[in-house]
Amino acid sequence: xxxxxxxxxxxxxxxxxxxxxxxxxxxxxxxxxxxxxxxxxxxxxxxxxxxxxxxxxxxxxxxxxxxxxxxxxxxxxxxxxxxxxxxxxxxxxxxxxxxxxxxxxxxxxxxxxxxxxxxxxxxxxxxxxxxxxxxxxxxxxxxxxxxxxxxxxxxxxxxxxxxxxxxxxxxxxxxxxxxxxxxxxxxxxxxxxxxxxxxxxxxxxxxxxxxxxxxxxxxxxxxxxxxxxxxxxxxxxxxxxxxxxxxxxxxxxxxxxxxxxxxxxxxxxxxxxxxxxxxxxxxxxxxxxxxxxxxxxxxxxxxxxxxxxxxxxxxxxxxxxxxxxxxxxxx
Numbered sequence: 001x002x003x004x005x006x007x008x009x010x011x012x013x014x015x016x017x018x019x020x021x022x023x024x025x026x027x028x029x030x031x032x033x034x035x036x037x038x039x040x041x042x043x044x045x046x047x048x049x050x051x052x053x054x055x056x057x058x059x060x061x062x063x064x065x066x067x068x069x070x071x072x073x074x075x076x077x078x079x080x081x082x083x084x085x086x087x088x089x090x091x092x093x094x095x096x097x098x099x100x101x102x103x104x105x106x107x108x109x110x111x112x113x114x115x116x117x118x119x120x121x122x123x124x125x126x127x128x129x130x131x132x133x134x135x136x137x138x139x140x141x142x143x144x145x146x147x148x149x150x151x152x153x154x155x156x157x158x159x160x161x162x163x164x165x166x167x168x169x170x171x172x173x174x175x176x177x178x179x180x181x182x183x184x185x186x187x188x189x190x191x192x193x194x195x196x197x198x199x200x201x202x203x204x205x206x207x208x209x210x211x212x213x214x215x216x217x218x219x220x221x222x223x224x225x226x227x228x229x230x231x232x233x234x235x236x237x238x239x240x241x242x243x244x245x246x247x248x249x250x251x252x253x254x255x256x257x258x259x260x261x262x263x264x265x266x267x268x269x270x271x272x273x274x275x276x277x278x279x280x281x282x283x284x285x286x287x288x289x290x291x292x293x294x295x296x297x298x299x300x301x302x303x304x305x306x307x308x309x310x311x312x313x314x315x316x317x318x319x320x321x322x323x324x325x326x327x328x329x330x331x
Contacts, residue, residue: 099128112138116153118145118168125150135159138182144168149176151196158182167191172199174219181205188212195222197244204228213238220244220267223251232257243270245289251275255298259285266292274299281305305329 096119098106107114114137119125134157142149144166151173154160160180167189174196177183183203188195190212197219200206208231209223216239223229229251234240238260245267248254255275259266261282268289271279276299281288283306293299304327 097126103133114140116142118143149173165189172196178202195219201225215240217242218244218247221246224249227252229254234260238262301325303327
């Protein structure tokens, strides 16, 4: 693991000055002991890492030595430790695993908030937490600088109520929030371009979601079984190309959704067993999967923009309720 010091020349100068000052006024041994004991008693607080300075007797360490040690500690913490502390902007570690041994370094028991360090890449952050530890977490804050939410990141965090995702995130991995049953809302940043398979599957208390215009694909079963989902907002100028298989399957309370003109494919069972009452399929859509709207018993009207012949095969599948009327609007 490599750590990069910024302003190395300044750090070296201050360090040398403090060491020289210490040699003149005290034994270097006492200063090093002081530094060591200050470092090992770091304790995690919500606002960041706090140094708890121990009180030393005057005969062990004079004022001059304390000043010298404070300089070393201050410069060291500004130059080195921010690269490995959980609340720094970007962590330089190759991989971090959050487990029972270090859980309390990232978790604030008073607010029940888990703070995730800002690291880059899909395979740089992993979890090895028991069911009990996952159930403790009610809020998650991902620090700015993170570029992705890794696969399985918060899967089965069943008491998770809210999550703060920074604008730096560009992708949400497969199963990232699957079965977060108490998650009621989520704000997906504008920079996100892909939502992975099963990303929010089984978030049964999720009531609304807005898909940013930069998202190009919604993965398989991304929002399946979100039974209380009532609103899905996709902007008209969206870059969305594909809606994956089962993407919104069994969203019983989803009564409407606007498919933008950028979409070219709708996957198998994409809206199966939804509460949709009507749907407009733009002419950009060239592929609709098997039973895409199967068992949508409230679906009364489907409007297909474009050539009837091009999409006539859709009529071979279960397409809406028994009284559903399908109309084709040619240019």
